[in-house]
Amino acid sequence: MHLRTGPSLNIAATLRYAGTVPAKQTTGLRLYNTLTKKEEVFEPIKKGTVTMYTCGPTVYGRPHIGNYASFLMADLLRRWLEVSGYEVIHAKNITDVGHLLHDRDQGDDKVQKQAEREKLHPLEIARRYEQEFLEDERALNMLEPAYRPRASEYVKQMIVLVKKLLKNGHAYETDDGIYFSVESFPAYGALSGNTLENLSAGARIDVKEQKKHPADFALWKKCVGGNGAHILRWLFATGEVSTTEGEDPASGFPGWHIECSAMSSSLLGEQIDIHTGGEDNIFPHHECEIAQSEASSSRKPFVRHWVHRRRIQMGEEKMSKSLGNVLSLPDVIHEGFSPLDLRYYLLSVHYRTNLKFTMKGLDDAKKARRKIMEWMEEMGSKESEEGKESEEGVIARWHEKFFDAMNNDLNTPAALAVVFDFMTLSRLRKNDLDQSGLSAVKDIIEMIRHTFGCFEPEDMDVSAKVLELLTKRKEARQSKDYHLSDQLREEIRKEGYEVRDNGDEQELKKL
Ligand SMILES: [Zn+2]
Numbered sequence: 001m002h003l004r005t006g007p008s009l010n011i012a013a014t015l016r017y018a019g020t021v022p023a024k025q026t027t028g029l030r031l032y033n034t035l036t037k038k039e040e041v042f043e044p045i046k047k048g049t050v051t052m053y054t055c056g057p058t059v060y061g062r063p064h065i066g067n068y069a070s071f072l073m074a075d076l077l078r079r080w081l082e083v084s085g086y087e088v089i090h091a092k093n094i095t096d097v098g099h100l101l102h103d104r105d106q107g108d109d110k111v112q113k114q115a116e117r118e119k120l121h122p123l124e125i126a127r128r129y130e131q132e133f134l135e136d137e138r139a140l141n142m143l144e145p146a147y148r149p150r151a152s153e154y155v156k157q158m159i160v161l162v163k164k165l166l167k168n169g170h171a172y173e174t175d176d177g178i179y180f181s182v183e184s185f186p187a188y189g190a191l192s193g194n195t196l197e198n199l200s201a202g203a204r205i206d207v208k209e210q211k212k213h214p215a216d217f218a219l220w221k222k223c224v225g226g227n228g229a230h231i232l233r234w235l236f237a238t239g240e241v242s243t244t245e246g247e248d249p250a251s252g253f254p255g256w257h258i259e260c261s262a263m264s265s266s267l268l269g270e271q272i273d274i275h276t277g278g279e280d281n282i283f284p285h286h287e288c289e290i291a292q293s294e295a296s297s298s299r300k301p302f303v304r305h306w307v308h309r310r311r312i313q314m315g316e317e318k319m320s321k322s323l324g325n326v327l328s329l330p331d332v333i334h335e336g337f338s339p340l341d342l343r344y345y346l347l348s349v350h351y352r353t354n355l356k357f358t359m360k361g362l363d364d365a366k367k368a369r370r371k372i373m374e375w376m377e378e379m380g381s382k383e384s385e386e387g388k389e390s391e392e393g394v395i396a397r398w399h400e401k402f403f404d405a406m407n408n409d410l411n412t413p414a415a416l417a418v419v420f421d422f423m424t425l426s427r428l429r430k431n432d433l434d435q436s437g438l439s440a441v442k443d444i445i446e447m448i449r450h451t452f453g454c455f456e457p458e459d460m461d462v463s464a465k466v467l468e469l470l471t472k473r474k475e476a477r478q479s480k481d482y483h484l485s486d487q488l489r490e491e492i493r494k495e496g497y498e499v500r501d502n503g504d505e506q507e508l509k510k511l
Contacts, residue, residue: 029084029407031274032352034282034306035191039409042305044273050081050088051268053303054145055260055277055285058095059129060114064326065342065357066312066319068140070278072343073309073351073410075142077276079451080406090145091267094133096126097152097232098221099256105177105218106206109253112231122231123152131504136329139339139467141453147267151259152232156239158254158262161296162219170295171219174210176227177252178220178236183213185291191306192283217288218255223248257288261302264293271299276307309351319357327357330471333464335359340454341366347412347452368416373455375423376445382430384438391429395440398422402444406451419448462508466495470506473499 029042044050054074057063071092078088101107114129115122130150151158162178165171170184182188182196189195196215203214223230228247235242235251242251254262264272270293277286286306293302311318314325332342345365349355398418405414426441433441449455462470473488492499492508500507 028403029080030409031305031307032409033304034308035301035303040305042273044086045271045304048086050086050274051272052078052081052088052090052274052276053260053264053268053272054090054092054275055281056093056095056148057129057133058099058110058256059126059133060099060110061129061321062132062328062330063136064319064321064328065332065346066326067278068136068329068342069312069346069355070276070309071137071142072140072346073307074276075453076347076351076412076451077274077307077410078143079453080410083406083447083451089268090143091147091149091264092145093260093263094126094130094148094150095256095259096123096130096150098254098259100221105179105209105221105255106226108226109230109232115231126150126152135471136339139329140343141340141456143453149263149267151254151263154259154263154266155234155254157266158258159220159234159236159239161258161262161265161292162236162254164296165219165292168295170291172212175222175249176209176224177218177222177255179209179211179216180219180288180291180295181212182215182217182291185295187294188215188287188291190287191290192287194283194287217257217284219258219292220252220254222252227252257285258292260285261289261292261296264289265297269299270297270302272303274305274307275303276309279308279311282308307351310354312346313354313356315356315358330468332362333467335362336464337362337366338462338464339467340456341369343454344369344452347454348416350413351410369454372419372423372448375427376449376455379426379430379438379441379445382433382438384433384435385431390434391432391437392440394425394429395437395444398425399440399444399447402448412452415451462497463495466492466497466508469495470499470508474506477501 030039031042032039052074054071057067074092078090081088096111097109099110101110101113109122111122111126115125118125162171165180166173166178171178171180189199196213199215200213205211205214220236221227221230223233223244224247230253233242233244233248233251233253234240237250242248244251264275275286275289290302294300313319314327317323317325319326329339329342333339341362345362346355348365348368398421401418402415402422405411405418408414422444469488469492473485473492476482476484476488489499498509500509
């Protein structure tokens with residue numbers, strides 16, 4: 001077994017669930033829908049296949065664990081749909097242009113701002129943080145989506161959508177951009193519970209914007225005024241990359257919201273089954289996505305199930321970059337935890353409750369996870385003895401209990417309670433099990449393992465120290481410090497792993 005840390009690797013793909021599930025259990029998932037504000041029985045548009053879109057990161061810094069909590073919820077949902085027998089076509093984007101500070105229409109592009117700080121080209125910044133993000137995702141054992149579109153590579157499709165909205169009267173042009181007219185779309189506010197009245201109360205329109213309503217939002221920003229120095233730019237007329245510099249109203253860049261509308265319809269079709277994101281995405285981002293997508297298509301609703309992860313709190317406060325109380329994955333590793341301890345912790349609470357993150361909670365999660373893994377190993381190595389009774393009937397009931405918990409709006413705390421009870425029972429009865437009883441237990445273990453994705457055998461679960469050494473070594477290689485890189489290779493060897501370089505990737509092999 002080996003683990004690589006480069007971008008093209010997919011550890012998780014090798015762990016794809018191949019178990020069999022009784023047909024009666026392929027339906028019955030009840031999922032809370034943010035749009036209708038109630039739990040609904042999940043049924044995909046096309047029998048057996050689920051299309052799912054996840055708003056990915058804006059790559060201008062390392063995402064914090066609150067961001068990962070939302071990506072992990074999406075990963076859990078996808079895994080559960082697979083265990084339930086569906087094929088899931090999952091798209092998760094990378095936003096590398098157009099996401100302005102404070103998620104609004106004014107201010108700098110987050111990626112460009114970071115590029116100015118680090119004196120690099122915006123795309124260098126975007127690719128660097130994309131790489132870090134992919135490494136974190138892999139360490140957290142998230143399954144690779146079918147598509148990872150980058151916004152900058154879908155600008156032509158975005159322009160097509162904007163032109164459609166201009167033509168059908170849902171958008172209008174001003175001196176500094178093209179805006180969506182919220183008054184032209186009566187359902188605006190349905191997802192977030194906002195109304196045009198409360199959105200306009202106290203809001204003011206920047207004179208440069210010439211917006212008709214304060215809640216109108218940018219579909220396209222021209223390279224004029226504050227955006228005159230924007231580096232990544234395209235010609236609105238043709239969608240080609242623009243080579244102009246400085247002020248140029250013919251060149252511009254997309255607004256953040258139009259990116260997801262264009263990428264999801266290009267890859268998954270005009271109507272999709274599930275759209276996920278963090279609670280903070282509901283407004284304005286997802287509200288605007290609905291307006292753009294539904295105003296440009298006859299397929300409604302654009303998304304059949306909206307699923308949002310509640311935010312993570314640090315004690316009583318919201319975890320956010322602006323409050324300066326964020327933790328990244330390397331911070332957690334530095335404290336002696338494995339990425340999969342964090343994965344267990346973040347998934348052990350229901351996705352619609354606010355987790356109050358504490359180190360004590362993480363430590364308890366680590367211990368609980370170890371207990372489950374020890375049990376899995378113990379049962380995995382158990383051989384059956386002849387002449388003993390089968391307990392299949394009893395075991396099937398535990399299978400059902402686990403399904404019931406997960407089908408109840410992904411009730412992971414209840415599902416884990418079932419796991420702990422089943423652990424006690426299977427240990428008590430392990431000497432009574434015949435071949436088929438034992439293999440039924442092992443099947444359930446495989447299902448639990450695929451669902452949660454954090455009980456991988458220990459040789460896959462590289463220690464926090466090794467992961468930290470790998471991160472340092474990657475940085476040393478990037479700055480061409482080969483002496484340090486060789487020293488780190490030796491340190492990794494002392495930890496029991498050989499590291500090999502394959503292009504930009506580091507491959508790890510147990511010695
Ligand atoms: Zn999005």
